[in-house]
Amino acid sequence: MSRPSSAMPFQDTPADTAAYANYKVIRRNGGVVAFEPNKIAVAMTKAFLAVEGGTGAASARVRDVVARLTEQVVQALLRRQPGGGTVHIEDIQDQVELALMRGGEHEVARAYVLYREARARERAEAAKLQPSEAPVLRMVLPNGQQVPLDQARLRTVVEEACANLGDAVSVSTILDATLRNLYDGVPEEEVFKSAILSARTLIERDPAYAYATARLLLDHIRREVLGEAVTHAEMTARYPEYFADYIKAGIEYELIDPKLGQFDLDVLGAALKPERDLNFQYLGLQILYDRYFIHKDERRIELPQAFWMRVAMGLAVNEIDREARAIEFYEVLSSFDFVSSTPTLFNAGTLRPQLSSCFLTTVSDDLDGIYDAIKENALLSKFSGGLGNDWTPVRALGAYIKGTNGKSQGVVPFLKVVNDTAVAVNQGGKRKGAVCAYLETWHLDIEEFLELRKNTGDDRRRTHDMNTANWIPDLFMERVMQNGEWTLFTPNEVPELHDLYGPAFREAYERYERMADEGLIKRFKRVSAVGLWRKMLTMLFETGHPWITFKDPCNLRSPQQHAGVVHSSNLCTEITLNTSDKETAVCNLGSINLVAHVDEDGINLDKLARTCRVAMRMLDNVIDINYYAINKARNSNLKHRPVGLGIMGFQDALLKLRIPYASDEAVEFADYSQEAVSYYAILGSSELARERGAYASYQGSLWSQGILPQDSIELLARARGDYLEIDRSSRLDWSQVREHIKAYGMRNSNCLAIAPTATISNIVGVSQSIEPTYQNLYVKSNLSGEFTVLNDYLVEDLKARGLWDEVMVHDLKYFDGSVMPIDRIPADLKPLYATAFEVDPKWLIEAAARRQKWIDQAQSLNLYFAQPSGKKLDETYQLAWLRGLKTTYYLRSLGATAAEKSTVNASTLNAVQAAPAEPAPKVCSILDPDCEACQ
Template structure:
């Protein structure tokens, strides 16, 4: 046997060392150990049926069968990572998929026909001698067994389906559950079986996502309370349980003992058990897996206790702790505002690291470099996302006075940073994540661009960290003019690092003259357009480095009087000053925009054009103002309650007190308002919704300053001069030859607010839009400002695989009597796109166009309208369904001209986008698309939210 064949068979038979966690339920109800070799045998027989002995004996077929078997096993493990039982039919479904994906259609057809023939034989045998239903027993933890209480199982499923309408079938869930039961099943598997059965049905109707969550909730209640409890019983159980939970958490040193000093009767009475039913399956599973506190792997938190723990943790130093804790709990538990992931992880605990992002500047000496790497490790340990400014570090070949040698440049140190992020994960809860920034004039920039390539010297590659370009306006002007660009080593032009706008331009041109005169010898000159094209090429090919703009970040910064913004953060929405003495910190949370729309929204017609007054009338502005006010208080409290692993971070945060209030659910809001993302109405709604949030956030910070005092570096800031984010656009425009081409209209009473903020602000920065990759999943809304990814797809994250269905589309298709099994199959086949499906009315297709079907210029235009209201930035992904060099170039130049501060990932579809999946009756259809260059849920996104 050839070595490739041997390796493939070894891969198939030794795919995982822990396959003993899995067992297989046969059709007769018996349970046998999982054996990957049987999959291999079944595939080989299918090839034999088509090719005969010669084909099946070939090395190619043996190798292919080995690889496909490994793929099947990997898929089964990914879908059920914790182990357990697998039904034989599910395994055979995956075998079909593997054969189809490999292009072996004739073999797959033979395998399908074989399954159908065997199914007919079994049916005939059942008709000839019908068997009585077997009596199943459940094995308890103590080893005892009792008959399965089928009626109790039906009651649990029935309660989960209560109030969800006719679309959800108790019988369908029960039947699917029973298929996965066997004699001697453990209690744990019995509780999990209806969850696994129900989640498969989510693609049929989004309401099943709520039913699945409630079935999971039943299991969580059993684990937390130690006994079963119905939802109806929880109204009485919650208050008593909550007090016990606090005692347990304090006893095991998980919770701050000060939580016990609250008026617990008042706090417990404020809990709202009915809000447990608002979760969808994905959100509750994420909370269970990664957020709920546990003692020796046993969860001790129920959902409302979790929200209240966060609220109490943020209210510990309030004068009226109970009143504020309840106010915080209300916005959290109603999904109106959600704090960022570090705050949810750690609020109310003994180590409350609540901040999301940390930005550092790395000094140009060995002590400074390794101090920065140590800071990265400490900050990452406690769940912080990192952005490092590496521009001061001298370039490759530059002179080192202390050793009389030459520097190896930035890249070798970035390799160490990369490996540190891998080694020090975030509290064991998620991957460490860091982004390195480098200015475009740095002599190492060309090698920096290639850090994420899969070819070349691996010692000079960083496969696990993010990178970003920090681009001055002068470079973009040279690109526009097709001019030359000069690269320098920062040890010879050190002041460029701290200069912006016109001052940077004058000094940079001075150094170019020195280079021309021979007074600077270590430099390189090249066409600016050549470097720009390489930037965009690497961005498309590797997803990095991201494109961010230095001058808009600085010239519009409220804090330019006390420092310079040298980089953004891990997700490109934070723009705060850093230096060798200060590590910038940002504290994040997001308003759920769709939760603040008025009732009685429009019917079937689409809105592609709308006036500002019409759009304002669609938003519950009073409710939004209340939510933002509470949210800003919570975010300000984070600064004082926070645990700081590094002193430079604490000093900076207490001095400037920046926060970043963002939003999520923007796409959901558009769908609710029936506004296509690719429309002028969407651009106007982006403008008006951000204006509302920004106005109330700034107003709330000014009020907090009157209550608590202004932040220490307030004097001299743009705020102190009455210059608001909208006004700062002019500062940027004056520094550019072509100005800034963006609409500057306004609707609210900003003049009164200008006068108010001159009297003081509590926070140096108030606004930043993070990706919300995880918290939006928790509350079941679209991420941040993202367009629809797909209308039906399978989402993979650290909690497993989850079917995601666009509930708004299902609602519209039901109204048109078009939602049926055929439509589900069509959506799966076309990767969740409605465009190729003839049955869907043409009028609906613009509303449900996915991210890759929208011209990315619409994303830029909407972002430009938001940017005028933001004192920081926004995580803006750009999607290209049919990318070309010209289109990418035009889009990023437009982003610069419109005055955007930063962009995030460039996302494009790979050449092969469809993964096939079986549905009922053996029909093969597509499920999730694959995205080139990055994952839809990137670990970096989670580091913020």
């Protein structure tokens, strides 16, 4: 949308008019008119002029303010229905009130509220004198026929959506809002779409509306898939017969692997559980509908339980008793106990089963190797893979090239090509192409590498769309601690450093430094270690990149030290696997829903053991079923068979157990829960080895030496000396696991990694990964649109104390989902519902450190800073290193999109008063020695 002209309150351009062509406004009399933003601006301008007058500077100010606020109103309305639709005039006026309040125009807002109330009274009086009949509504069927609106059918659909959700949801409220947004001649499809949108706006009132909205969407999906209206009650009979037809149609359309047609479809259809369709919340089901369900010519052919079974069948296709295994896999998926990663959900059971999540590559120092790596990126990204590239071997800017007797242009120009490739190859429109480039801290191009994401400078040497990460050796961190010097080299002159870590790296690095002093190395640069560290943190704060990851703990604790070197992590910093110019590492991911394994007694170990065992089998099956776009990935994956079992719903588990995130109890729970997951995952892999054999490169691994992840801490401690502070306690008896591995080995070289779970956690309706609560009420944006997310644990607590009402909703919106400034919230609840930016990042580090001792790979660990300072960043990232963390992920600071503060009831608009504005904190240069905030 173009910005409004300052000459008019809001001037529609032809482009704008076209953009609004799919939007209509329903007037109070039921009439339908075009959506014209300029009318909003005119009404708002009149309100301003009535309060402030219209001459001189006041008039100029009004034009600017009205233009800005009108755009806010229009954007808020369009976000609700990105594909077009109708909006009632009252909804528009609600948004105008909200924009005026949020803009600090309280007097104008008050006048506008009073005007609306006066007009409402006038209309009510007029209606008494001359009652009007309710308008007759007709809807247009797909064949063009007009029939009376079937309000009985509409009521039945809404009642079914609200069934068993208690008094929290109101059938009449949804119906009234739906009918208000209908008009004579409305297409049949828009009738039920209106019901979904009407229910969706009520989610902020109560989380139960998220389930009601999902069920209304489910009705729409059933009509699209089955070709007729079918109630949920009828699906018990319909699902089995539909399922066989669906598999046959999918094969005929060349969307589903013909091998799935060889299953006993009657047995599998009978195993489907229609009642689990009701477990979705709106956000999760909408994501599945938009991005995951198989479709033909934009028409979905897949219902939710068929989707889960299709994935299960795809993972069981090579099993001997494949029906039994498919049902076993279906049970853990459809119950939300475990969910495979997005590529597996996309592609399992299809003709191109690219099921792996992550690929790690090493780029060799020649043009063939560089462009082969870029080609590999494109092929892997095409089929839904996230990429991590190790660029350290590529010689630095100015380094000598013997073949041309010239000088190298360094790493940066090639990264620009990588960036543009990621944009061009976007995984068929399902996911944005994504890649992360890693560079070691001793590389002579490191300083320019740090600036790749800056918005200033030569844009030809910037990569605005890709991620970057520092691959930091322990020796550099020691030099930072000691305020020492650091030497930068070009890799073609120090070829050993790339493949060395620990004491061997130290010995070689110091030898190269001596050679530089003696003039035996031509290109090098001496810098202050602290100065380079400051620049790393400054760029991380200013641009979000490069991320901070640590080379030595990734290698010293790797089970596969005998088979190669870990040269980088992946796109999300949780995978730590060996790579070389001959091997592209692959990892297959899935996540345990932790909260589903927690009851009033804590973690249900029996259930967790069962889920982990099934999950490890599913992940191991991926390796053999998987489509590999390049041979280097296939050979590596079949040789080492790494998988990454993670967790999600950690914050939900804490809330269920009444444990604040910022507490010693949460750190202890992080320790115990990860120990339990790791125990059963590792045991599950060893049990698979008993059945299927150990992985090919098992001999010589840490596993084969009896060294488990928690034991490998000692290897890091020997190399680090005093620079390691890790708790090594344990609760479970690991003797059974050790004996099993000794007898049968391991099926998988790596078993554990905690991924971000950004999408799959939304699908099942739990908190992401190991993340703290982002906000207790906010609007989430993704490829499926914008969705209100409400913390249902908080709502239940407030209901129990009689505090959940419309004023509380307004308060949460106003304070961006924070309970801290709300006086009515009891003091004992505030620590429990502290949001991510209200939890000191040290608690995230401490919890992650406890998990890391049990994990053979790493964790996607975001760090949140409400008011970042150089000193705070320095302390936090040094703490991460001292606690033995392998990687960190995003640094997040305040400034994320707040909740759309839509008005619930005009009469309570003024229940939330504006807080006095606080001056913005001064942002200093990170670790500026002359800045008081940094000292």
